[in-house]
Amino acid sequence: MKESSVFLTSSPLPFCSGCGHTLVAENTGKALNKSGFSPLDVILVTDIGCHGIIDKSFNTHTVHGLHGRSVALASGISAGLNNPEKKVIVFIGDGGVSIGMQHILDAAHNNYNMTVVVHNNMLYGMTGGQPSELTPMGFKTPTLPQGVDHPNHDICKLAVTAGANYVRRITGIGDYSEFFAEAFMHPGFSLLEVLENCPSYAQKANPGIKIKNIAAESGYEEKLFASGDRKIYKTRINTGTKSLIDESKCIAPAYSSQLEKPVRIMLSGSAGEGVQNAAEFFAKAAIKSGLHATKKGSYPVTVGVGFSSAEIIISPEEIFFSGFPVPDILIITSQDGLDYARGSLSSMKPEGRVFIDNSIIPPALWNSRSANSTGPASSSTITSHDFRGRAGRKNAALYSLAYYLNIAKFFPPEAFLETLTESRLGEKINFKGMFTF
């Protein structure tokens, strides 16, 4: 088998006597000789395990990463190089495959341009011979002398299912460089599984073991599983994306405001009823009137159901702290909104104002009902109004802000109307009608 290769250094290979890893390295060198690559066109990525100490024996670029993650790292290298003239090769053991199986499936699925060489000696050799997910049923290891009691994963079949372009299993005896060369030159994702026999652990735990016999008994077929031509991964690079700043629309002050101090408005309603949009338009209208504004949203992770609450601050001065310990104004447009805002409602101050939709149990009745159906006590003045009835479910939040603005006159209601009319919704909705109170 021994043949000099410009890809391998002249130093002896670092493995135990009789270890199949030596043959894998030699076959790789020989196959690369045939493949036409030069050493620095090749990037060898190794995993953790005995096979991983091979770096220093290769004259290629070498990258030595984490246990089980080499295929993900190599995927990044392959996609980063984005060059089919380069050859990315991964050396991984059956332990690494067990840890990082998802990375192999992902790489096959994406069809990254790379070859994964699985050194399957059916156990974790570096740490004392523990079974892996590729250890066949009945196979004994030093830590499992009774043998594995369930069938192994078949990484070749899994890779084929995931979409690999080339998959082959080889019994790791003698010269198999022809198959390696075939895989190295096959575009896209290729996987070679080499069945090996660990001389330190497998032979001691399974006296007289023959790799051919184990393969036959465990259904490890030596064959070509796939040789396809699915389109290989190409990294998209678009250097002409548009500036996000340029896309942001400037708001020129067209109105003015007499507001003297910051006002915190909490708008609390139901998801899907335009609460966040309404708050955003309101804040923009404040900016149009020369005020500073912040807006943040709260909603459950399931954005289409339950409450939706927005907290708006408008201020004549720059706003640093955007937190919202207690609202000055609380507008509640639905029962979901009330349920969410109970804490805020009870913490409000006497000078605060609360507006609540008519559909919610009237505040006058709160104290006569059971705890669950009542609103919490609030020292602020509470006013009921028919937001939902006047503007409909979808526009109740918008209308409620317009309604309150008309009362409070923090800034001209015209600024709000203009902001809405100029928005993407302006053509669909007659906002003017909404501004009659």
Next chain:
Amino acid sequence: MIPSSQKTVFIDGSLLVTESLVRAGADVFIGYPITPANLLYLYSSRRFPTFIAAPDEITTLQLMSGYSAAGRIPVTATSFPGYALMLESINMAYMMELPMVVILVQRLGPATGTATGGAQGDLALLNGTISGGLTLPVVSISGPHDGWVLAAKAVEMAVQMRTPVILLTSKEEMMTMFSFDLNALEEIKPVTRKYFKGGDSYKPYLPDENLVPAFVPLTDKNHQVRLTASTHDTCGILQNTAKEALENSVRLHKKIIKNSSGYSFYDLEEEKGAGTLIVSWGITALAAKEAAGRIRKEGKKVSLLITKTLLPVPDVYYNIMARYKKVIIAEENLTGQYRQILFGSKSPDNITGVNKFGKMISPEEIMEKFEEIYYAPNACRQAGDKFSQIVPSA
């Protein structure tokens, strides 16, 4: 009122950070969508030259490392659950000296905690991210303008020091919308990368005078690159605990310390004669700024230090704090993580914290602590006053 000369937009911090990163030269975003980093993911999908939707956070960091080794500048954004998964891979990238930026958008923990709740609870984790006590650079955003400036600086630091850099922020800063003057945005120039320019004898981990090895991407056809996560010599060969290899590992830390002095970012408002200094970082720094302003309006003196380069701790912070009789450190976590990094688990008696779990710290809460000190018996209200003992809060 907003002057008419302003170019005011209503945007969020994620937009400013994303745009800044791309202008600074970051060219690939790889990520897994996690709250509250979603907006960064969304903007990045539109703005970055290359955008990769990774299936999970371990894969994210591995892909980033691969892209970085190939010469690209990768970025990701995550929150605690994702960062926890990235931990081993960040150590790998640190050991391989691969430039990248990880944006950590803090949310309320522990575990999955409250995805949509803000927090400042991950700093202790960042301080211990690299095994062995080595330092990982951490830069924290305090306000919209910082997002613009410091995101670009994070890219520069990552490239110049050949290291992952953490850009630390939180839910409120990345998701809250605010009125913002575009005139405040300075021009950002793309980072210039230095590549190996020597002859044939390239050693991947041979450092220059700044302790940073020259970079050669895996695209190179003339110099052999060896990258490894295991303890290695200057050639990149695994070396157990050989002297040269251990020195190389220690150099990774020294490299950060040596070069970070050029990246000490902080805001300092010193008021002559003030006896108390308020120190804060991240989202709480904005409450601290407001508190300091209101305290001064009441005619009392107070100084403010907003720390942005959090790790390694710039020496200047100690010099500044030493000028004050009393120091209040405000941050939104249970035990005062930065205070503990600065002073250990038992702070000196004149250092006290304002801490909170699960809710933003308000300016009033910081003012309350200030008042407690100001009106304490034998209080030191001014720089020259006699020291009076204050019991640190839990």
